[in-house]
Amino acid sequence: MKEPVFDSMEFRRALGTFTTGVTVITARGADGEPVGVTANSFSSVSLEPPLVLWSLAKSAHSLSVFQEAEYFAIHILAANQEDLSNRFASRGEDKFAALDVEDGLGKTPLLSGCCTRMQCKTVYRYEGGDHIIFVGEVVDLVRDDVPPLVFQAGKYAVAARKASEAPLLPAGSSEFKEDFLGYLLWRAYFQFHCEMRKQAPISDLSDQEFLILSTLFHSNWRSADGLCNSVFLDSDREEAARALASLLEKGLIEKKAGDNNVDLYGVTDTGKEKALGLLGAAKATEADFLDKLGTWEGGALKNLLKGFIVETNPGLPHPWERTDNESL
Amino acid sequence: MKEPVFDSMEFRRALGTFTTGVTVITARGADGEPVGVTANSFSSVSLEPPLVLWSLAKSAHSLSVFQEAEYFAIHILAANQEDLSNRFASRGEDKFAALDVEDGLGKTPLLSGCCTRMQCKTVYRYEGGDHIIFVGEVVDLVRDDVPPLVFQAGKYAVAARKASEAPLLPAGSSEFKEDFLGYLLWRAYFQFHCEMRKQAPISDLSDQEFLILSTLFHSNWRSADGLCNSVFLDSDREEAARALASLLEKGLIEKKAGDNNVDLYGVTDTGKEKALGLLGAAKATEADFLDKLGTWEGGALKNLLKGFIVETNPGLPHPWERTDNESL
Numbered sequence: 001m002k003e004p005v006f007d008s009m010e011f012r013r014a015l016g017t018f019t020t021g022v023t024v025i026t027a028r029g030a031d032g033e034p035v036g037v038t039a040n041s042f043s044s045v046s047l048e049p050p051l052v053l054w055s056l057a058k059s060a061h062s063l064s065v066f067q068e069a070e071y072f073a074i075h076i077l078a079a080n081q082e083d084l085s086n087r088f089a090s091r092g093e094d095k096f097a098a099l100d101v102e103d104g105l106g107k108t109p110l111l112s113g114c115c116t117r118m119q120c121k122t123v124y125r126y127e128g129g130d131h132i133i134f135v136g137e138v139v140d141l142v143r144d145d146v147p148p149l150v151f152q153a154g155k156y157a158v159a160a161r162k163a164s165e166a167p168l169l170p171a172g173s174s175e176f177k178e179d180f181l182g183y184l185l186w187r188a189y190f191q192f193h194c195e196m197r198k199q200a201p202i203s204d205l206s207d208q209e210f211l212i213l214s215t216l217f218h219s220n221w222r223s224a225d226g227l228c229n230s231v232f233l234d235s236d237r238e239e240a241a242r243a244l245a246s247l248l249e250k251g252l253i254e255k256k257a258g259d260n261n262v263d264l265y266g267v268t269d270t271g272k273e274k275a276l277g278l279l280g281a282a283k284a285t286e287a288d289f290l291d292k293l294g295t296w297e298g299g300a301l302k303n304l305l306k307g308f309i310v311e312t313n314p315g316l317p318h319p320w321e322r323t324d325n326e327s328l
Numbered sequence: 329m330k331e332p333v334f335d336s337m338e339f340r341r342a343l344g345t346f347t348t349g350v351t352v353i354t355a356r357g358a359d360g361e362p363v364g365v366t367a368n369s370f371s372s373v374s375l376e377p378p379l380v381l382w383s384l385a386k387s388a389h390s391l392s393v394f395q396e397a398e399y400f401a402i403h404i405l406a407a408n409q410e411d412l413s414n415r416f417a418s419r420g421e422d423k424f425a426a427l428d429v430e431d432g433l434g435k436t437p438l439l440s441g442c443c444t445r446m447q448c449k450t451v452y453r454y455e456g457g458d459h460i461i462f463v464g465e466v467v468d469l470v471r472d473d474v475p476p477l478v479f480q481a482g483k484y485a486v487a488a489r490k491a492s493e494a495p496l497l498p499a500g501s502s503e504f505k506e507d508f509l510g511y512l513l514w515r516a517y518f519q520f521h522c523e524m525r526k527q528a529p530i531s532d533l534s535d536q537e538f539l540i541l542s543t544l545f546h547s548n549w550r551s552a553d554g555l556c557n558s559v560f561l562d563s564d565r566e567e568a569a570r571a572l573a574s575l576l577e578k579g580l581i582e583k584k585a586g587d588n589n590v591d592l593y594g595v596t597d598t599g600k601e602k603a604l605g606l607l608g609a610a611k612a613t614e615a616d617f618l619d620k621l622g623t624w625e626g627g628a629l630k631n632l633l634k635g636f637i638v639e640t641n642p643g644l645p646h647p648w649e650r651t652d653n654e655s656l
Contacts, residue, residue, distance in 0.1 A: 005467075005468060006466075006468075006469050008375055008376070008378075010469070010471070011375065011378050011466065011469065012375070013471060014404075014444045014446065014466075014469050014471045015372045015380075017349070017404050017443035017444045017471060017476050018348070018349035018351070018370055018372075018404050018443075018444070018476070019347060019348065019349040019476055019478045019487050020346070020347065020348060020349070021345070021346035021347040021348070023346070041371045041372055041373065042346055042371070043369045043370070043371040043381070043382075043383065044343045044346075044369055044383075045369065045383050045456040045457060045459050045461060046383070046456050046457025046458045046459045047336055047339065047340070047457075047458060048336070048457065048458050049457045049458075050336075050339050050457075051456055051457040051459075052343075053371070053381075053456070053461070054371075055371065055372070055373050055374070076342075076345050076346050079490075082490070115345035115346075116342045116345045116346070118342065124454065124455065124456075126452065126454050126461070126463075127452065128373040128374050128379055128381070128452075128463060129373060129374025129375075129376065129377045129378075129379040130374045130375060130376050130377075131373050131374045131379075133373060133381070133454070133461075133463075135454075135456060135461075138334075138339065138342075139333075140333055140334075141334050141338070141339065141342050143338070143341060143342045143345060148345050148346070148347055148480070150347045150478075150480075150487050152476070152478075152487045152489070153624075155489050155490070156489070156490045157487040157488055157489050157490055158487065158488060158490055159347050159478050159480045159485040159486065159487035159488075160485055160486060160487075160628070160631075160632055160635075161480070161483050161484070161485050161635070180610065180611075180614065181520065181614045181617065181618070181626070181629070181630060181633075182520050182521070182524065182610045182613065182614060184630055184633040184634065184637065185513065185516050185517040185520055185633065186517055187633075187637050187647075188513050188517075188633050188636050188637055189513040189514055189516075189517045190559070190561075190644075191636075191637060191640055191641060191642065191644060192509065192510050192513055192640075193510070193561060194561060194642065194644060195640070195642050196510065197561060197562070198642075206561075206564050206566070206567060207561050207564050207567075208567075231518070233518075233521060233522060233525060233534075233535050236534050236535050238534070239534060239535075239536075239567060282508065282510045285510065286508065286509045286510060288640075289509065289636070289639075289640045290509070292639045292640050293635060293636055293639045293640060296481075297632060297635060297636075298509070300488070300628070300632055301509070301629075301632040301633070301636060302509060302512055303488070303490060304488055304625060304628055304629040304632060305509075305512040305513065305515075305516050305629070306512065307488075307489070307621060307625060308516050308519075308617070308621055308625075308629060309512065309515050309516055309519060311617075311620045311621045311622075312519055312520075312523070312616075312617045312620050312621060313519060314519065314522065314523050314526075316518075316519060316522060319515075
């Protein structure tokens with residue numbers, strides 16, 4: 001046999017380019033001991049009869065149990081079950097400790113909270129190099145409509161439907177491409193705020209006033225400088241000052257002297273009421289948009305935005321973090 | 329044999345909760361005819377020796393070719409190869425027409441542009457209900473660092489690394505949750521613009537002025553109303569008017585009478601120069617942020633933002649679309 005022209009590490013990397021879900025596969029030994037392993041080698045085989053397969057290393061502790069088990073259960077994990085995946089991927093002694101386990105066919109231990117749980121009857125065991133391929137006939141299944149956990153290039157991931165290829169921009173706009181990130185972020189933010197404003201009684205607030213009011217609602221008694229550093233671009237300080245004056249005039253915020261003789265701004269009761277209205281409108285808009293986008297896509301978008309915010313933060317203060325200078 | 333307690337449609341749906349990559353698998357018949365099928369039943373089997381498997385329906389036209397072929401090639405498709413996936417999933421006569429094909433081992437047709445291409449020697453063919461399971465030993469592989477195509481719940485998808493679980497907000501901020509979409513969109517946009525402003529000579533432009541200048545750069549000669557409807561919230565018209573006046577004063581835009589006696593605004597040569605500086609800064613910021621976020625994640629984020637913008641657009645005009653009222 002010719003030696004392959006790639007090493008084992010490169011082979012693993014190549015396999016990692018095939019994205020997969022993550023499963024935990026369980027069975028019960030003749031002695032009553034439950035076993036379980038994390039596997040991403042799951043694959044569908046046949047529709048009629050309904051067959052699926054997965055592979056287990058010949059070196060696995062649980063091999064003999066799976067070899068002898070009449071039944072096994074495949075749990076396709078949900079996006080929030082990373083812990084369960086890690087637990088069954090480790091070599092720990094009691095993987096089932098403190099887990100809520102139900103007994104299935106042949107007393108197979110069944111886990112809950114998954115996307116899909118399939119109870120299978122072992123129909124074939126095939127030779128597969130350093131692994132055994134188990135083919136099972138699915139005799140029972142339960143499915144829940146929750147987003148699945150994904151594994152890609154050796155890391156946990158989330159997946160979301162591809163956007164349609166329909167162009168977002170009218171033809172002829174050639175310079176700023178439609179996939180320019182700055183544009184996409186601005187436009188998504190703009191659409192969200194337009195919709196939110198339709199739902200909230202805030203037609204009398206400018207965008208700056210809205211930003212200040214919602215920031216103070218979560219982090220009261222801030223200085224003009226603190227607010228500016230948190231939520232305004234350097235160039236917008238003049239407008240921020242105008243917005244503060246306007247909010248004071250409308251009785252939505254008030255001013256008092258803090259330590260160091262710095263003026264601090266806080267929301268009044270009227271301002272709080274207004275902010276609660278904003279919060280309600282924001283939540284309604286979010287629910288509406290997530291409904292339009294799809295829950296899975298919404299979750300993936302939030303996940304990516306969080307990653308974006310963490311990875312690209314150039315050291316900006318958090319909007320609701322008060323500085324020492326803002327003590328009362 | 330007991331009838332399963334679920335129907336074939338439900339079984340398919342359950343299988344769809346296991347996310348997969350997409351492969352095209354090819355071989356060449358004894359008569360020289362190339363065959364190829366799209367499959368997501370690929371799975372890794374063994375590391376030593378390097379084995380992989382996939383399943384083919386017994387009813388497939390190409391079954392006999394794969395049954396007899398000594399070699400086959402597995403192409404793990406890249407995110408931009410949806411067309412290739414559709415082509416080989418169809419029953420068309422000449423799936424290879426106009427494709428750039430290379431000959432591999434046993435003259436197996438090899439496609440290009442994939443994430444990974446594995447040339448395999450058939451080592452086992454196993455019974456699998458209405459399918460045959462093909463196990464191949466990988467004898468050659470080529471891998472490219474491009475994002476893979478993903479298939480989930482019956483649709484094409486993209487996947488991206490899960491964001492770390494580190495909280496984005498300081499402890500104690502309970503109301504607006506850190507996964508509130510409105511906040512995430514604003515913050516991501518804000519960070520982008522802060523960074524862009526560091527790189528561009530625009531410290532003398534307010535955010536409103538920036539928005540107007542970049543809009544006019546792509547869509548010259550617009551009315552104040554047209555601009556407001558495109559890029560401002562209703563409540564910000566006063567500030568928009570201030571920004572227009574300030575840009576005129578700085579000589580970055582000019583004004584002339586259009587049809588219907590409506591004043592139209594356009595960028596001056598100085599304004600164009602400034603806008604080009606902005607464009608450069610925006611591109612540099614994008615490159616920097618995508619580098620920090622990772623190219624795959626960046627692509628997935630853009631994809632989701634595009635979907636978001638299309639799905640949730642409440643009928644807002646495109647920023648660069650001129651209305652009839654804005655004709656010269």
